[in-house]
Amino acid sequence: xxxxxxxxxxxxxxxxxxxxxxxxxxxxxxxxxxxxxxxxxxxxxxxxxxxxxxxxxxxxxxxxxxxxxxxxxxxxxxxxxxxxxxxxxxxxxxxxxxxxxxxxxxxxxxxxxxxxxxxxxxxxxxxxxxxxxxxxxxxxxxxxxxxxxxxxxxxxxxxxxxxxxxxxxxxxxxxxxxxxxxxxxxxxxxxxxxxxxxxxxxxxxxxxxxxxxxxxxxxxxxxxxxxxxxxxxxxxxxxxxxxxxxxxxxxxxxxxxxxxxxxxxxxxxxxxxxxxxxxxxxxxxxxx
Amino acid sequence: xxxxxxxxxxxxxxxxxxxxxxxxxxxxxxxxxxxxxxxxxxxxxxxxxxxxxxxxxxxxxxxxxxxxxxxxxxxxxxxxxxxxxxxxxxxxxxxxxxxxxxxxxxxxxxxxxxxxxxxxxxxxxxxxxxxxxxxxxxxxxxxxxxxxxxxxxxxxxxxxxxxxxxxxxxxxxxxxxxxxxxxxxxxxxxxxxxxxxxxxxxxxxxxxxxxxxxxxxxxxxxxxxxxxxxxxxxxxxxxxxxxxxxxxxxxxxxxxxxxxxxxxxxxxxxxxxxxxxxxxxxx
Numbered sequence: 001x002x003x004x005x006x007x008x009x010x011x012x013x014x015x016x017x018x019x020x021x022x023x024x025x026x027x028x029x030x031x032x033x034x035x036x037x038x039x040x041x042x043x044x045x046x047x048x049x050x051x052x053x054x055x056x057x058x059x060x061x062x063x064x065x066x067x068x069x070x071x072x073x074x075x076x077x078x079x080x081x082x083x084x085x086x087x088x089x090x091x092x093x094x095x096x097x098x099x100x101x102x103x104x105x106x107x108x109x110x111x112x113x114x115x116x117x118x119x120x121x122x123x124x125x126x127x128x129x130x131x132x133x134x135x136x137x138x139x140x141x142x143x144x145x146x147x148x149x150x151x152x153x154x155x156x157x158x159x160x161x162x163x164x165x166x167x168x169x170x171x172x173x174x175x176x177x178x179x180x181x182x183x184x185x186x187x188x189x190x191x192x193x194x195x196x197x198x199x200x201x202x203x204x205x206x207x208x209x210x211x212x213x214x215x216x217x218x219x220x221x222x223x224x225x226x227x228x229x230x231x232x233x234x235x236x237x238x239x240x241x242x243x244x245x246x247x248x249x250x251x252x253x254x255x256x257x258x259x260x261x262x263x264x265x266x267x268x269x270x271x272x273x274x275x276x277x278x279x280x281x282x283x284x285x286x287x288x
Numbered sequence: 289x290x291x292x293x294x295x296x297x298x299x300x301x302x303x304x305x306x307x308x309x310x311x312x313x314x315x316x317x318x319x320x321x322x323x324x325x326x327x328x329x330x331x332x333x334x335x336x337x338x339x340x341x342x343x344x345x346x347x348x349x350x351x352x353x354x355x356x357x358x359x360x361x362x363x364x365x366x367x368x369x370x371x372x373x374x375x376x377x378x379x380x381x382x383x384x385x386x387x388x389x390x391x392x393x394x395x396x397x398x399x400x401x402x403x404x405x406x407x408x409x410x411x412x413x414x415x416x417x418x419x420x421x422x423x424x425x426x427x428x429x430x431x432x433x434x435x436x437x438x439x440x441x442x443x444x445x446x447x448x449x450x451x452x453x454x455x456x457x458x459x460x461x462x463x464x465x466x467x468x469x470x471x472x473x474x475x476x477x478x479x480x481x482x483x484x485x486x487x488x489x490x491x492x493x494x495x496x497x498x499x500x501x502x503x504x505x506x507x508x509x510x511x512x513x514x515x516x517x518x519x520x521x522x523x524x525x526x527x528x529x530x531x532x533x534x535x536x537x538x539x540x541x542x543x544x545x546x547x548x549x550x551x552x553x554x555x556x557x558x559x560x561x562x563x564x565x566x567x568x569x570x571x
Binding site: 051052056066067070074078085088134136137144145148151152154160165169171175177179180 | 371376405
């Protein structure tokens, strides 16, 4: 049991082979790298595809993309953005309403590989326990950032936001931002499992609100086949999202509807019973 | 002892305690971040914002730290502030002594800004107010020492308006002229070319953010000579033309000296014209 918890996915590797057991993880890493390279090809090779950073970017001089959380803070600080920022806002919000807000966290955010590494190392080193703080803390922090933006008239969270700090650091020059990222890494490694992304980050919290009614979901078409091996719980960065859908608690449909599911797909590939799969949230199965 | 009422009460107490704990913890965090952000709204003296930047207190609320201005600057002078620098993290600035603003006529940095932190209503770069040049060191400025360095004056993109050379007597030699560079805030854009070009080891002329470089008169101050010109005449007292005590039949003209008075045309004893304020029986 202990061994299984520490090495989740071992059964999947034995049953389906290595590649099939890590396909979504590999895809995510490739996606994260591609996103970063699109931003870096300009400053590194003079090939300008995407300008800016995750806060606001302009692709091939036609496509604006705006971070909705950041723009909301600017609005609360009393500032009216220009047209491109609003177009970018609409595109990003619509996109994440379709694919799921926290897709940002697992497929785009540069902090994800850092905290994933911390979590992997934590399991490898057998580090257990640590602080117990509610996962709802992120919403409190989110509220606090909005209050502070309103009260001070500044986008205060940007002073400390590890997400934009790391991405800006990689694209525009790191400075001491690395220290903040190391702090997040060490916190997740020693103090709290899935600490930053799973409990505190207001960026992720905001994206979860956008993805509240999103269409792309993890579905559990074969949830009856579950043999309680617990591998999906072990790999899931937001464990609380699985149980209602898997166990049908309070008549829950076999779809993960919790907005904090990041659609990372790890549960799909570690399950040897093929319980999980990507699918659309459709009303026909929801009513089941 | 398993009173359901009591357990309900303790559950409520637990809920309230948890909520209070969360609110206090997050409140402290918010307070810290807020204070940190407020502190960072004072721009350090060497950091100059790009053209069109809103006043500092508004800038940190409008700028979303995307770096588009940095990317679209053709001369690559802009940087985004790193976390260890004493200003809002991720906001753009340039250091004049390293690379000044080249004052592009199409102002690409402003056009690139998606939020109006760089004000899009700025269309004439000569009207920008990135900062203000100040001749900070009269002891090392070569022109003050009596040389004709003149470099700041020559490189200024708004030459003869933003910087003029004012001739003054060289008090040390008593017979030479020093040409003092004087900055006129009305025309200076704060581009920083003068600071960049100043040949002394440490620049004698420097560009500072406006809030540091510019003073302001109290609102009730009026400049007599300006008001007089506006009104077309003195407003405060009889503005009588100065008269010299000269021998009878002589006159004195500035620049010409003494001369004999032409025969009188006005009848003797005529009243001098009343000053403007006293005309029209308004007293």
